[in-house]
Amino acid sequence: MPYFVCARDGAGQIILKRDTREAAEKKAAELRDMGYFEVEIVAKGVEKAA
Secondary structure: OOEEEEEEEOOEEEEEEEOOHHHHHHHHHHHHHOOOEEEEEEEOOOOOOO
16 A cells, blocks of 8 residues: 655645655654654555456
């Protein structure tokens, strides 16, 4: 299941895709340390065609 790390800084918004929850949490922590704010992780379920 893909995870999206969303964050904002003074210039705009960034959205990064990670394959595991652990990788998403690591990147979110790195972004917070770099000064990004409103950092959140969104889990996106894989949709299957009918």
